[in-house]
Each structure stands twice: as structure tokens, then as C-alpha cells.
Amino acid sequence: MKYNKSNPIFSSYQNNTNLFDEIFDKNENVRPTYKKILELYSDHSIQDFANLNEKAKASFFNQGITFQVYSDKKAQEKIFPFDLFPRIIEAKEWETIEKGVIQRSKALNLFLWDVYHKKNIIKEGIVPMDLISTSGNYLRQMIDFNPPGGIYNHISGTDLIKHSDGKYYVLEDNIRCPSGVSYVICNRNALKRALFGVFNHYEIQTVTDYSENLLEMLESVKPKGVDSPTCVLITPGVYNSAYYEHCYLAKTSGIELVEGRDLFVEKDFVYMKTINGPKRVDVIYRRIDDLFIDPMEFRKDSVLGVPGLFAAYKKGNVTLANAPGTGVADDKAIYTYMPQIIKYYLNEEPILNNVHTYHCSNPDDLKYILENIANLVIKPVDEAGGYGISIGNRLTKEEIEKVKMVIKENPRKYIAQPIMSLSVHATYIDETNSFEQRHVDLRTYTLLGQDKEFVLKGGLTRVALQKGNLIVNSSQGGGSKDTWVLKK
Amino acid sequence: MAFDYTIKYKSENNYENPVHEAYWQFLVTPENNDSQELLSSNFNTSVDARIENSINGYDFETARIHCKKPFEKINFEAEFRLLKKEMNPFEFTPTLDNHLDYDLIESLLFKVEFESFLKETDLTKLTEKNKDIYLFNKDLSIFENLDALNKWVYIQLYFKTGVTDVGTLLDEIIENRHGVCQDFSHLFCAIARRNKIPTRYVSGYLHQGEGFFGDSQMHAWVEAFIPNIGWIGFDPTNNFLVNHNHIKISHGKDYNDCAPLKGVIYSSGKNETKYSVEVSYQQ
Amino acid sequence: MLARVANDLFWMGRYIERAEHTARFVNVNYFSSLDAPNKLSQSRPFVLNSMYAMVNERVEDESELIEEDVLFNIGLNPDKIYSIISCIKIARENANSSRDLISTEFYESINKFYHYIMSYPKDTFVKNGLYDFTTTVSEHTAILRAKIRSTLLHNEVYALIMLGMNIERATQITRIIKTKFDDAERAIGGYTNPIKNSYEWTTLLKCAESYDMMRRLYRKTPTQLTTLEFLILNPDCPRSVMNSINQTYTHINQLDSLKLHSTNSSAFFIGKMRSEYEFKTIEEIQESVKKFVEDTLNNLVKISSKLEEEYFNY
Incomplete structure (x- = not known):
């Protein structure tokens, strides 16, 4: 079934067959999962989509599902652009993803336990010590501390992409304060409102059970001696760009949304200030960074945190989720060791692919790198925030020679990875009033508690709205799609 | 032989503008270890404030003080009593190789x-x-x-x-x-x-x-x-x-892990801190 | 519930109510003055001054007031704390910080309201949008009221918002009475006896959206006596001070049903005030309307600060 051209809404769809298109295969045939929806969407004209798109935007805006952008001292409310064409993931494909992200979360948790206790993985020379000791996120205050339930990364967000080979690769494990899960649910609601008819033809896994699982997970890591724990979510406040999400999660899981100033510590227990006096708090889902949680222990100038909170935590009287110090494991450099980390702790082969990493310090790798530089991304191991990255296919001949020199001079400092190409998905584009190919990724959400693991069946498909752009972050003008995981 | 130590720590903090709320954390309490045993510790402040014993991130004992009433000047006094053993610093077997x-x-x-x-x-x-x-x-x-x-x-x-x-x-x-x-x-x-x-x-x-x-x-x-x-x-x-003249409080990577006083003060303007220490013993 | 959030809910109630009264006061005064029976009531400076008096803006020289400025300040000037736009901005900020406790439906309504006001063009407003703007504000607040009643559990969240709304309503009604009483006095020319059949009484009733109700009950042209009696003491008039205090009393007890009331508590104080008003007669009030108004406003401020001490202290 070839839909291209003959299909009214896809008449001007430019299919670049060098890229992996989620809807069309290399021969421009519609992939089986998408046949029905394409048929259904064909009943609409492109103008219908333009109208629905406008309505969806207005609805997000009216509901206040927005984030703040600050420019010229003025705060502006923006919506996170939402696309009307869902991304569909087959049951079997999803099963692999789900198993894979749980495997990673568990391995990372064991890794964190190890680096804050015996450090066996370092002593055995599997992960270099420098990655820990030079990491700004390694909190020595956490050494030899046992977090309740033995869990560090209660909430993880794993960023995946589908490469041109059609396989999923993990790009990043986010285990500090991963955000975006509320958009998964909002996107589902918005699509239901806009195009309810299509839902009758697919059996789709629900995404509304996230909050109840979140609460169950938080309760599972309560401090010792507490029967029915009081859980709260701590937010930096209404001006934080993820404030909507904090409200949403607190509301739907039925826990209190607090700010630092609502809490205080007395005799190493944490209390919140209520209209009926102080009430003890047992589990804190914190959406503020490590260094801001307690001005007594970390950044003195933090007004977001609670003085004495860290002492209460270390005394075992309150649980923090995620645990402080998880950041050490979501480092770029640690990522490259994920296959080894999984193997070491779980004695399993990694289910999800890591992007292969060549270490310049390895002579064989170095040889390969020097010969294939045009197809590689060269990254310094110790720089963050995208500094010092060279993308091979965008370099001139002279620049390539220069990079080669730099690597040869200091091979320990660099790694190289193949240039990954994100899959593309038909996306409604405002400016051209048509569907076009855009790059997408997928963020999944995993919860890890005591004897509990949960992966939200669905995820945030982020779209790079600018043509050819690979950066999907919302701060860079990215949008998102409803993501359907089909039932078996 | 043991030394019966009395240690007095006094500090005075002056603030240019009234302070409405403040927290302080004192890391001045001697630790218990093989050579020293803390017998008693006592904290006092000149303002109406809650004093609690707690720990810092590296598990050393601290005194945390929280004051909610406005003030411009505050005095703290801590008194510790401690038994210190006589120590011979050279009491170890030298390495052979x-x-x-x-x-x-x-x-x-x-x-x-x-x-x-x-x-x-x-x-x-x-x-x-x-x-x-x-x-x-x-x-x-x-x-x-x-x-x-x-x-x-x-x-x-x-x-x-x-x-x-x-x-x-x-x-x-x-x-x-x-x-x-x-x-x-x-x-x-x-x-x-x-x-x-x-x-x-x-x-x-x-x-x-x-x-x-x-x-x-x-x-x-x-x-x-x-x-x-x-x-x-x-x-x-x-x-x-x-x-035996050295009485240990805490250790760390450097001064920042051991700062004797940390404060979070909700006020504006300058402040001035003075402190003094008196150490004496009876044998 | 968190003390901070309780405070925000309370003030959200107050600011929604305040915006509505301000909008209606401006609307009624402006439009009724256009064909008022006496010259002074009709004069621009007189009306503008009355509006400023209502929002507590000091006026140095009445004759120098510029209509567009006054309207802009009261309606859409974000730098004036009393403006309608400021009220709704703060109300929505308060809704934001208690967003996990209020209903999605209510939030959506207040958010839409906020965006409506934020995007209202200033020029249209001061030139010919006054009626449209102020009536839409009234309508939006009515929607908010309905959403509060029908989409929130009638628990402590509801009680706090209602406490805020009722205390604010009592305050605003009393302030309107004060302003119109002063206007009436001026319109007559400083009369000391009861100011009987002033056009200002009709305006006053309309400002409180109570004209129709009052006419139905008394079936006569409003006089000072009947107007004040109706707006202050009639427990059945949903805008009266008495009614607001009754509701305040109900909601404080809902909030605080478990506590024994010490004589220092807000609940005790509200109960005491309620009893005093219940057995007051309009003749007693007539002896000195001004003093009565002052006392009422002072008591309302006292209630608010007692609530703050007892519940919102964080």
C-alpha cells in the first residue's frame, strides 16, 4: 500500500529514504502498524488538521499546561508544542524497551550502591577511578550511607533513539530529576479530545497509571518504623519551568506539593507547616537539585532547600527520592561503560544498545578513529554541556587534520562515537500547513522501589521541529507527540 | 594518665540590620575517639532559640540553632568537658621495608x-x-x-x-x-x-x-x-x-568540610563575627 | 493542609471578590452618573473621585482628574495594586501555588479569565470598552464562583476560599456604603439629618447588585434607612454584611470543627461579631453611620489578622 502522493494529507510529504521513517519503509510502503491510522487520517483534509492543531494549542494554553520562558526580564508563558500524529510502538518492540530500561535502572542502582560503599567495580579496574573522583556529582557525604530500601535512582528517564538501522539505542540515562512525564499524559488527553475516533481502532496501553505507581513506589521506600508514610513533592516554586508537572504529579498521586519554606527540621525529623500545626514528613520526592536541598550542607545561598534536611536524611528519618549523589552515574563518561556495568552487576548482556564508544587511549580504537573521523563524533571525556565536540561530517579537510593532531597529542582525553541518525516521523508543521519528516527520540520513565519496578507504557516522543535539526529539547524549540504502546 | 579538659567556646555575632530568622550550625564539639572521651557539652545563646544536637554530612556532631525572633546581636557559649589520654606519638612499629x-x-x-x-x-x-x-x-x-x-x-x-x-x-x-x-x-x-x-x-x-x-x-x-x-x-x-594537647573536633578534605560555623541568615547588610576559645586542664 | 497554601487560597478568594466589586462599582457609578438627577452627581470629577475613594487612591485635586487615567488605573494598570488586573493576577498566582488542591475545571476558568484580562487592549478599554470589560469581569467571577461551589470538595479548601470571599464581600460592601454615604452627603450639601431620597441610594444598591432584591422586599423607593437596613442587616440578602458574616461563621467552623475555641481564637471572635450584628437595629446604626462603618471595617481587618496568626503562620 503506497500512500505517498495519492494521500491528500501526504501529497507533499518529502520522504528522504536515507533516514529511518517510522511510518514509511524504504520502498515508501506504509508500515503495518500505521496502515489503519493513515486510512483514518485520510478522511480529514489538511485544513482539518490546521484547525485541530489550533484548538489543541488553545486548550493547552487555557489549561495552563505551559512553561515559563524568560527573555528581556519578561516572563512569557509558552506551551510545549504538541503534534497530532501519534507515534506507535508495537507490543513486541515495547517489550524489549521495557526490559532494557529496567535492566539499566537496576544496574545503575547497583553501581551507585557500589561507588558509595566498597567501590569494587573501580578496584577491579572496570570503571576508572577518575570518573568518580573528578565528578562534581559524586557526593562524599553519601559514602557508606544506606538509603532506605537500598534505592538511589527511584525515578529514571531513559533517552532512546532509533538509528537508521532500525534499532533502538540509548543516548542518555537521566537519574537526577528527569522531567516530562506529565506531558505524556497531557498529550494523550489532548489527542483523545482532538481525534477520538482513531482510538477505537487500536488497542492502546494506558498512561494514566503513572501517579498511582509513583505513590506506591515512594511509599515502598519509607524510613524504618513508619507505618503509613506521609509523602510530599518538593518544588522550587511557581517560577520553575516544570512547575506544571510538579502540580500535576502531586495532585494525581494525592500528595502535598511543598516548597522549602513549608518544611522545617526539628530533632532530625522533617515537618511541614500545616493549618493544624506541624505534620511529620517521611518521604520527599524532590524536584530540586542536590546542591540546593540543604543550605547547611551544600550551597549556603540556597533558599529552595530546608536547613537540616540532609542530617535528617542521614539519620534515616526521611527518604529523599532520588537519593542525593545519583548524578555521578548519569555522567556522559559513565554512559560509555554501561555495557560493562550491566555485565558486572547483573551478569547479563545489555538488552538495549549503547552507542558504541571508541576510546582514543586504546591503540586499535585510535587507529580506527583516525581513519574514519568523517563518520564519527569526537568528544572530550571531561567536558560537559557539549563543549569541545567535533562532528566528523561537518568538518573541513583542514579541520579534520587539526582534530587528528589534538587527539594524537592527548589520546586519553577523547572518545569517539559513530554519528547517530535519529529516526523521522510525520509531523504537522504550522508554517507550511503540511505533514513533514522530523527527527524524533523517545524518553521512557522507570520507577524503582523496594520490590517494585514499573515502566510507564508510553513515553515522551520528542520532536525536533526545525527541519534537519537533531536537537529535541523543549528549550531548543522541540515539540512532542502522543506515544502509543500497543497491547499484545 | 589522663587530662581532664574544660573547653569554652564563645562567639558574638553582630548584624547591621535586624535578623528575622536564622539558622546556625556549629561544628565545635570534640569527637569521641581512642584518645579522647567527651564527658559533657553545653550550649547557650543570648536569644530565645532552639538548640539541637545533630550531625553534619560527614557524621560529625554539630549543634544547630534556630532563631525566629528578630535580633541584631547574638552570643553563643559552648562548654565541653573531656578526658584526654596521654599519648606517645611515636608509639608504633616502624616499617621494615x-x-x-x-x-x-x-x-x-x-x-x-x-x-x-x-x-x-x-x-x-x-x-x-x-x-x-x-x-x-x-x-x-x-x-x-x-x-x-x-x-x-x-x-x-x-x-x-x-x-x-x-x-x-x-x-x-x-x-x-x-x-x-x-x-x-x-x-x-x-x-x-x-x-x-x-x-x-x-x-x-x-x-x-x-x-x-x-x-x-x-x-x-x-x-x-x-x-x-x-x-x-x-x-x-x-x-x-x-x-595530648590536641583535641580533635572533625576532619575532612580541607577547611570547607570542617568550618566551625555555618549560618543561614534572613537579613540584609553586613555582619561581624568574633569568637574566642579557652582551653584548660587538670591532671 | 499547608499553612502557606491555606493563605494563598484565602487570598485568592479575597482577590476574586475584590475584582468583582471594583468592576461593578466602576460600571454602575460611571453609567448611572450619565443621567443622574442633580448636577453634582452628574459631574465627571465627582464620579471619578468617588471611584478613587472606593479603591483608596488619594486625590489631591478632584478637578484635575482625567477620566482615561482613572479608568486605566482602576481597570488595567498593572502597577496599581488595587486595579482589577492586579487582583486577577494575584488571584491566579495564588491559584498556581495551590494548583494541586483545586480542581482542573476551576483552574482552567481562572486561567482563561487571566488571559482575557492580560490581553485586553488598553485603548479600547478607556475609550469604549468600559461596559464590555466590567460586565465580562462580573461574568467571569460568577463562573469562578460556580466552579468553586460545584467542582471542589466542600472541605477545608472550599472553606478557606469562602472565608476569603465572604470577608472580602463584607469589606467591599461596607466600603461601598462608606463611599456612597459620603457622596450622598456631598450631593445634598452636608445635610446632617438622614439623607432621604438620594439618587445615590439607588446607585449604591446597584453597585451591590441588590437593587432588584431590595425593591421586591420594600416595594418603595430606597431611602437611607431602608437601603442601609437591607445591605447591612438583612440576612437573606446574599450581599449583605450580615449574610457575609453568617457565612464566615459557618466556614470558620467547618475549618476548625475539632478545636475548642479559646476566647482568643478567630472562630470565637467571628461568632461574637456575628451575635452583635444579629441583634443590632438600623436605628442604632443611624445614630452614627460613619462610626459604624469604621468599626465594621476594623473588625474585619482584625478577623483577617487573627486568621493569619492562627492558620497562615508559616
Whole structure:
């Protein structure tokens, strides 16, 4: 079934067959999962989509599902652009993803336990010590501390992409304060409102059970001696760009949304200030960074945190989720060791692919790198925030020679990875009033508690709205799609 | 033989504008260890405030004070009683084979084990020009090298108050060759770590009956880890090994882990902190 | 519930109510003055001054007031704390910080309201949008009221918002009475006897959206006596001070049903005030309307600060 051209809404769809298109295969045939929806969407004209798109935007805006952008001292409310064409993931494909992200979360948790206790993985020379000791996120205050339930990364967000080979690769494990899960649910609601008819033809896994699982997970890591724990979510406040999400999660899981100033510590227990006096708090889902949680222990100038909170935590009287110090494991450099980390702790082969990493310090790798530089991304191991990255296919001949020199001079400092190409998905584009190919990724959400693991069946498909752009972050003008995981 | 110590810590904080709410954390309580036993501790403040005993992130005992009533001046007083054992700093079996020790400190296991105290921090950083300012002589034992370093630091710097502060970096200290006990200790730590010996910065009190440097202030010294022996205390400000006159409060990578007073003050304007220490004992 | 959030809910209630009264006061005064029976009531400066008096803006020289400025300040000037736009901005900020406790439906309504006001063009407003703007504000607040009643559990969240709304309503009604009483006095020319059949009484009733109700009950042209009696003491008039205090009393007890009331508590104080008003007669009030108004406003401020001490202290 070839839909291209003959299909009214896809008449001007430019299919670049060098890229992996989620809807069309290399021969421009519609992939089986998408046949029905394409048929259904064909009943609409492109103008219908333009109208629905406008309505969806207005609805997000009216509901206040927005984030703040600050420019010229003025705060502006923006919506996170939402696309009307869902991304569909087959049951079997999803099963692999789900198993894979749980495997990673568990391995990372064991890794964190190890680096804050015996450090066996370092002593055995599997992960270099420098990655820990030079990491700004390694909190020595956490050494030899046992977090309740033995869990560090209660909430993880794993960023995946589908490469041109059609396989999923993990790009990043986010285990500090991963955000975006509320958009998964909002996107589902918005699509239901806009195009309810299509839902009758697919059996789709629900995404509304996230909050109840979140609460169950938080309760599972309560401090010792507490029967029915009081859980709260701590937010930096209404001006934080993820404030909507904090409200949403607190509301739907039925826990209190607090700010630092609502809490205080007395005799190493944490209390919140209520209209009926102080009430003890047992589990804190914190959406503020490590260094801001307690001005007594970390950044003195933090007004977001609670003085004495860290002492209460270390005394075992309150649980923090995620645990402080998880950041050490979501480092770029640690990522490259994920296959080894999984193997070491779980004695399993990694289910999800890591992007292969060549270490310049390895002579064989170095040889390969020097010969294939045009197809590689060269990254310094110790720089963050995208500094010092060279993308091979965008370099001139002279620049390539220069990079080669730099690597040869200091091979320990660099790694190289193949240039990954994100899959593309038909996306409604405002400016051209048509569907076009855009790059997408997928963020999944995993919860890890005591004897509990949960992966939200669905995820945030982020779209790079600018043509050819690979950066999907919302701060860079990215949008998102409803993501359907089909039932078996 | 034991010494019955009484330590008085007093501080006075003045604020330019009224403070509406404030938290302080004092890290001034002597720790309990093999050579010292804390008998009692007592805190008082001049304002109506809650005083609680707690811990800091490295599990050292702290006193945390929370005040919610407006004030412009606050006094704190702490009094500790403590039993200190007589110590012989040389009471250990010297290493027979120096090379084994030097091999051990090169091993990955050792480096991982002592990672925190081998790490260079901002306050214990030797920049490129000073990185080889003092290198160990491998023919001597680690202890002998450290003892020599203790003396070297003592000679290299002269004790002078008011010329450095808690944020002064080693470059400046090495160049100007003066400072107080923090600076002596930071320099010692930096050089020992550079020579692959784990060292920790120690804050505490010094009984100064015998005319040591250390003033009527808090004192700082160093503990270095020597294979097969353990942590040994060096006082580079006085060119001494640590003895019964040294009362330890806490240790860390550098001063920042051991700052005696941390405060979160909801007020504007300047503030001024003065403090004094009195250490006395009966035998 | 968190003390901070309780405070925000309370003030959200107050600001929604305040915006509505301000909008209606401006609307009624402006339009009724256009064909008022006496010259003074009709004069621009007189009306503008009355509006400023209502929002507590000081006026140095009445004759120098510029209509567009006054309207802009009261309606859309974000730098004036009393403006309608400021009220709704703060109300929505308060809704934001208690967003996990209020219903999605209510939030959506207040958010839409906020965006409506934020995007209302200033020029249109001061030139010919006054009627449209102020009536839409009234309508939006009515929607908010309905959403509060019908989409929130009638628990402590509801009680706090209602406490805020009722205390604000009592305050605003009393302030309107004060302003119109002063206007009436001026319109007559400083009469000391009861000001009987002033056009200002009709305006006053309309400002409180109570004209129709009052006419149905008394079936006569409003006089000072009947107007004040109706707006202050009639427990059945949903805009009266008495009615607001009754509701305040109900909601404080809902909030605080478990506590024993010490004589220092807000609940005790509200109960005491309620009893005093219940057995007051209009003749007593007539003796000194001004003093009565002052006392009422002082008591309402006292209730608010007692609530703050007892519940919102964080």
C-alpha cells in the first residue's frame, strides 16, 4: 500500500529514504502498524488538521499546561508544542524497551550502591577511578550511607533513539530529576479530545497509571518504623519551568506539593507547616537539585532547600527520592561503560544498545578513529554541556587534520562515537500547513522501589521541529507527540 | 594518665540590620575517639532559640540553632568537658621495608580506598609552578618523609594572623610565606597528597600551655595515613606530632568540610563575627 | 493542609471578590452618573473621585482628574495594586501555588479569565470598552464562583476560599456604603439629618447588585434607612454584611470543627461579631453611620489578622 502522493494529507510529504521513517519503509510502503491510522487520517483534509492543531494549542494554553520562558526580564508563558500524529510502538518492540530500561535502572542502582560503599567495580579496574573522583556529582557525604530500601535512582528517564538501522539505542540515562512525564499524559488527553475516533481502532496501553505507581513506589521506600508514610513533592516554586508537572504529579498521586519554606527540621525529623500545626514528613520526592536541598550542607545561598534536611536524611528519618549523589552515574563518561556495568552487576548482556564508544587511549580504537573521523563524533571525556565536540561530517579537510593532531597529542582525553541518525516521523508543521519528516527520540520513565519496578507504557516522543535539526529539547524549540504502546 | 579538659567556646555575632530568622550550625564539639572521651557539652545563646544536637554530612556532631525572633546581636557559649589520654606519638612499629609501602600506595586498591583524601581540592591545589615544590625521598620511610615535611612547612611559612582568610589559595600562601594554622595544614595536605599519601585536614582545639602557636583560637592540623600504621597526626604550625594537647573536633578534605560555623541568615547588610576559645586542664 | 497554601487560597478568594466589586462599582457609578438627577452627581470629577475613594487612591485635586487615567488605573494598570488586573493576577498566582488542591475545571476558568484580562487592549478599554470589560469581569467571577461551589470538595479548601470571599464581600460592601454615604452627603450639601431620597441610594444598591432584591422586599423607593437596613442587616440578602458574616461563621467552623475555641481564637471572635450584628437595629446604626462603618471595617481587618496568626503562620 503506497500512500505517498495519492494521500491528500501526504501529497507533499518529502520522504528522504536515507533516514529511518517510522511510518514509511524504504520502498515508501506504509508500515503495518500505521496502515489503519493513515486510512483514518485520510478522511480529514489538511485544513482539518490546521484547525485541530489550533484548538489543541488553545486548550493547552487555557489549561495552563505551559512553561515559563524568560527573555528581556519578561516572563512569557509558552506551551510545549504538541503534534497530532501519534507515534506507535508495537507490543513486541515495547517489550524489549521495557526490559532494557529496567535492566539499566537496576544496574545503575547497583553501581551507585557500589561507588558509595566498597567501590569494587573501580578496584577491579572496570570503571576508572577518575570518573568518580573528578565528578562534581559524586557526593562524599553519601559514602557508606544506606538509603532506605537500598534505592538511589527511584525515578529514571531513559533517552532512546532509533538509528537508521532500525534499532533502538540509548543516548542518555537521566537519574537526577528527569522531567516530562506529565506531558505524556497531557498529550494523550489532548489527542483523545482532538481525534477520538482513531482510538477505537487500536488497542492502546494506558498512561494514566503513572501517579498511582509513583505513590506506591515512594511509599515502598519509607524510613524504618513508619507505618503509613506521609509523602510530599518538593518544588522550587511557581517560577520553575516544570512547575506544571510538579502540580500535576502531586495532585494525581494525592500528595502535598511543598516548597522549602513549608518544611522545617526539628530533632532530625522533617515537618511541614500545616493549618493544624506541624505534620511529620517521611518521604520527599524532590524536584530540586542536590546542591540546593540543604543550605547547611551544600550551597549556603540556597533558599529552595530546608536547613537540616540532609542530617535528617542521614539519620534515616526521611527518604529523599532520588537519593542525593545519583548524578555521578548519569555522567556522559559513565554512559560509555554501561555495557560493562550491566555485565558486572547483573551478569547479563545489555538488552538495549549503547552507542558504541571508541576510546582514543586504546591503540586499535585510535587507529580506527583516525581513519574514519568523517563518520564519527569526537568528544572530550571531561567536558560537559557539549563543549569541545567535533562532528566528523561537518568538518573541513583542514579541520579534520587539526582534530587528528589534538587527539594524537592527548589520546586519553577523547572518545569517539559513530554519528547517530535519529529516526523521522510525520509531523504537522504550522508554517507550511503540511505533514513533514522530523527527527524524533523517545524518553521512557522507570520507577524503582523496594520490590517494585514499573515502566510507564508510553513515553515522551520528542520532536525536533526545525527541519534537519537533531536537537529535541523543549528549550531548543522541540515539540512532542502522543506515544502509543500497543497491547499484545 | 589522663587530662581532664574544660573547653569554652564563645562567639558574638553582630548584624547591621535586624535578623528575622536564622539558622546556625556549629561544628565545635570534640569527637569521641581512642584518645579522647567527651564527658559533657553545653550550649547557650543570648536569644530565645532552639538548640539541637545533630550531625553534619560527614557524621560529625554539630549543634544547630534556630532563631525566629528578630535580633541584631547574638552570643553563643559552648562548654565541653573531656578526658584526654596521654599519648606517645611515636608509639608504633616502624616499617621494615620502605619499598613495600611505596608499592602499596601506588596500588589501585589503596588509591580507591583513600580516594577522598588523595583528591586535590581548591584549597589544597598546587598549581603547575608549585607542583614539585617538595618531593619525597624514596630512601626514607613514609613517616620520615612526612616528619620532614612537617618541619619544612613550619620553616617555609611564618605564623601571622590577619594576612590570609579561609579562602586564601596555596599559590598566594607559598609566595608570601605566611599564614595561620589553616594555611600550614592546607600546604601540608597538598604536598603529602601530591606525594600520594592520603591526608585529612583536622580542626580542633590546642591547649597552649607550652607556648605553641595557635592563639586563643581554634586550631587546625593534619592526619596522614601511613600503610601498616594508620592515621598519624602532624601539626605543621608548631612542627610537632599531635599529642595530648590536641583535641580533635572533625576532619575532612580541607577547611570547607570542617568550618566551625555555618549560618543561614534572613537579613540584609553586613555582619561581624568574633569568637574566642579557652582551653584548660587538670591532671 | 499547608499553612502557606491555606493563605494563598484565602487570598485568592479575597482577590476574586475584590475584582468583582471594583468592576461593578466602576460600571454602575460611571453609567448611572450619565443621567443622574442633580448636577453634582452628574459631574465627571465627582464620579471619578468617588471611584478613587472606593479603591483608596488619594486625590489631591478632584478637578484635575482625567477620566482615561482613572479608568486605566482602576481597570488595567498593572502597577496599581488595587486595579482589577492586579487582583486577577494575584488571584491566579495564588491559584498556581495551590494548583494541586483545586480542581482542573476551576483552574482552567481562572486561567482563561487571566488571559482575557492580560490581553485586553488598553485603548479600547478607556475609550469604549468600559461596559464590555466590567460586565465580562462580573461574568467571569460568577463562573469562578460556580466552579468553586460545584467542582471542589466542600472541605477545608472550599472553606478557606469562602472565608476569603465572604470577608472580602463584607469589606467591599461596607466600603461601598462608606463611599456612597459620603457622596450622598456631598450631593445634598452636608445635610446632617438622614439623607432621604438620594439618587445615590439607588446607585449604591446597584453597585451591590441588590437593587432588584431590595425593591421586591420594600416595594418603595430606597431611602437611607431602608437601603442601609437591607445591605447591612438583612440576612437573606446574599450581599449583605450580615449574610457575609453568617457565612464566615459557618466556614470558620467547618475549618476548625475539632478545636475548642479559646476566647482568643478567630472562630470565637467571628461568632461574637456575628451575635452583635444579629441583634443590632438600623436605628442604632443611624445614630452614627460613619462610626459604624469604621468599626465594621476594623473588625474585619482584625478577623483577617487573627486568621493569619492562627492558620497562615508559616
